[in-house]
Amino acid sequence: MLRQSLASMALAASATLLAPDIARAQEAGEEQAIVITGSRQASTSISGLVIDPLLLPQNVRLLDDRLIDQAGFTDLSQLFDLAGGMSRQNSFGGAWDAYAIRGFSGDINQGPDLLVNRFSANRGFNARRDVATVDSFQILKGPASALSGKGEPGGSINIVTKAPLDHFHAEADLSHASYDTRRGSVDFGGPAAAGLGVRMIGVYQQGDSFRDYNRSDRLLIAPSIGWQPADGVRFLYQLEYNLVHFTHDRGLVAFNGDGKALPRDRFLGEPNDGQMRQRTSQHQGTLTIDLAHGIAIEAGMQYRDGMLAGQSTHNSALIGTRLGRQLRIHDYSWQDLSGRIELSANGSLLGVEHQLRIGGDAFDYDQRRIFHRFSPTAANPYDIDIFNPVYGQPKPAATLNQDLLERLRGKSLYAQDLMTLGSMFSLLLGVRHDWIRQHNINYRTGTQDRQSPSVTSPRAAFTFAPSQNVSAYVSWGRSFRFNQGVDANADPFAPERGEALEGGVKYALLDKRLTGTLSLYRITKDNVLVSDGTSSGFSIAAGRARSKGAEFDANLAIDDRLTVTAVYAYTDAKVVRDTRPGLVGTRLLNIPKHSGALYGHWQSAGSQPGSVGIGAGATYVGSRPGDDVASGFRLPDYLTARLNLSYQLSKGVSVHLDAENLFDAYYLESSYSNVWITPGAPRTIRGRAVLSL
Helix, strand or coil, X not given: CHHHHHHHHHHHHHHHHCCHHHHCCCCCCCCCCCCCCCCCHHHCCCCCCCCCHHHCCCCEEEEEHHHHHHHCCCEHHHHHHHHCCEEECCCCCCCCCCEXXXXXXXXXXXXXXXXXXXXXXXXXXXXXXXXXXXXXXXXXXXXXXXXXXXXXXXXXXEEEECCCCCCCEEEEEEEEEHHHEEEEEEEEEEEEECCEEEEEEEEEEEEECCCCCCEEEEEEEEEEEEEEEECCEEEEEEEEEEEEEECCCCCECCECCECCCCCCCCCCCCHHHCCEEEEEEEEEEEEEEEEECCEEEEEEEEEEEEEEEEEEEEEEEEECCEEEEEEEEEEEEEEEEEEEEEEEEEEEECCEEEEEEEEEEEEEEEEEEEEEEECCCCCCCCEEECCCCCCCCCCCCCEEEEEEEEEXXXXXXXXXXXXXXXXCEEEEEEEEEEEEEEEEEECCCCEEEEXXXXXXXXXXXXXXXXXXXXXXXXXEEEEEECXXXXXXXXXXXXXXXEEEEEEEEEEEECCCCEXXXXXXXXXXXXXXXXXXXXXXXCEEECCEEEEEXXXXXXXXXXXXXXXXXXXXXXXXXXXXXXXXXHHCCCECCCCCCEEEEEEEEEECCCCCCCCEEEEEEEEEECCEECCCCCCCCEECCEEEEEEEEEEEEECCEEEEXXXXXXXXXXXXXXXXXXXXXXXXXXXXXXXXXXXXX
């Protein structure tokens, strides 16, 4: 069925795009897709555009691999602070990266909405992403579903991964950090034959944690092949395989309303539960063919599968100083096949420059969740004293709680056109229509349910640039995302519907050495999932939530030696309508009203021997609600600092010293409730050596 859907979309897109006027269009921008390079521009860009940022009618933030290396980041969540308007969410006990953007977090039980090279990578229980494969981290604020599909009205995240280069390269990065964390990574490749390039990235990391009884290890293997058999024909295949073992740790509990009453290393689970095992595999293949000058077709397929399995003890309810606990046994597996076909035409028509993209995509996704759980009772509390924990209690019997097979099938058609008139005006129009079929089979109850939502998501945006130094834009769009899973009654959730309006000013001053954006927005969304206060482990759909706010970012590049980036966000996100009166007016979980970050880096002489590098930054996160049931529990604000030092020993050897949370602040990173609180890591020091050819 997926193949039939893709074929029909290809025919529809081809018939539309090969119209005579469009076929005569001439290319206005740069080449759209180059396989043998680390930057593939429009084909993998979340916006699908090549344009001066001043004329793009949207707030876009780009964090590249140079910043990742300067700051010593090793996992995706460290980039959230510098994105602006993003806040950390429930990570399911360390299983995945979770965030909210402009107040909205997507599915709280499935991990974040992410695109990888514009392929959806959010279905399934995905391991935390390592930054070793990241070429750039793109944050497109506002609605982007007209082109990218399922997503948040607050914005979409796209990761562009590293592809084969047109020259030989090799690099090894070896590090040792606090808590005996050791990490090694390699990245090498280059031309293998005429028109053929290869690349291999590998990572192994293992170590303890600042949390007691928490060990983890990660293996990442990511080969890629780029092939250009003829002029105008490019093929790219990329594999990313992750195998992770981690301790499923639900963190701290609040005592008398104080989330920091316990030492931040206090473990409240059972050390003899063992580790969770998590595996994800991702295959991507794309083929790009230049049909004529300025006209290209791109076809791509992605196959992903994975599993999450293991046993763990979870915080449940605190009575006095005794914490009742659940025993949970997870056995989750999933597979996801998706594809897209897209025709692009860049050229001039009736005096207006166009970047037109018309295409379609489809997916076929199955997820099996087998979940056993023991819940504490008065007779068998399976409890622990939070101030004097004694481990090693006999395991209670965990009974079957869920045995669900979820089948999702989707297909869509979309179109987007960016029209520019000179250097002063741009108009972006887009539309997408999705057809979704969801079929849930509940093997525990013997019941089945189905739903088939279908929705159109339009988008429009306009930019006026009176000079080369400043522009103003306005953007509007609607979004759609289906909610996976079922509620406590085994009924499917209604899909989320969102609408966003945004306006802003962009600037490029000091010969474009100082750039940035100031934006204002208002977003409403229906059917947001929140935790079910009466059935633990399940969610319910809130009525309507609204987020409004302001964001500011600035990027300064004095020269090749000194760069500074800063972000600030004001976010007012709350429930505005619901059948439960107690929730109306309450703010959304983990969303601070005020947040911001600053990072600067200076390098005395680039990669020349004797060059010294100094980087420093700070992150502020304001106070925020600690649950979504209006209990009044809050997480306090915090301020952390980082410091990065480097020295270039020789042309190909450098040493680095990275310090995170430099002043050892005790802070709470996020929570799901007052008994599931994730503390932030204390001061962490990492020494590393980088060898490159």
